[in-house]
Amino acid sequence: MAFVAIRTTVDPMKLAQAVRGEVHALDSELPVSRMKPMDDVVSEFLAEEQMIASILGGFGLFGLALAAIGIYGVIAYSVSQRKHEIGIRVALGATSGNALALVLRKGARLAAAGLVIGIPAALAASRAIGSLLYGVSPRDVTVFVGTPVVLVVVSLAATYLPARRAAKVDPLEALRSE
Secondary structure, three states, rough: OOOOOOOOOOHHHHHHHHHHHHHHHHHOOOOOOOOOOOHHHHHHHHHHHHHHHHHHHHHHHHHHHHHHHHHHHHHHHHHHHHHHHEEEEEEEEOOOOHHHHHHHHHHHHHHHHHHHHHHHHHHHHHHHHHHOOOOOOOOHHHHHHHHHHHHHHHHHHHHHHHHHHHHHHOHHHHOOOO
């Protein structure tokens, strides 16, 4: 089976009849079938890879959602355990902003610890997966800057809800529950 590629600046399907005529003029025995633009050929060739990339991207988003839920759960539990302490702080004059900052700092420390462990691990793993990547280098700056930024934003967003709840702690209720 032989293939012919023609570069054109006009719609390639408009030239289909002319191409068939030229091929038949050269050899009337040659069949001309399956004429399609190169964009279609490339998209058919890459369809499976694009589907796999979409599935993996979906798993990545699912993992990000699970991480956010996990961070929320850990911080919410921590806030519930420290409700008495936060109530005492508020009773002694701490503002709701101080209570909010206290919990947000804890979430930020957890995110920083994850980055300190995760970035070197990702750099080490990038060597192993370098041959599997297409169109991006294993140590792409956008990925190694964008991913940590997204993770920090998600972790702080997951921390914000329990922090806001901690900022609204009523000192009398917190002290009474002990």
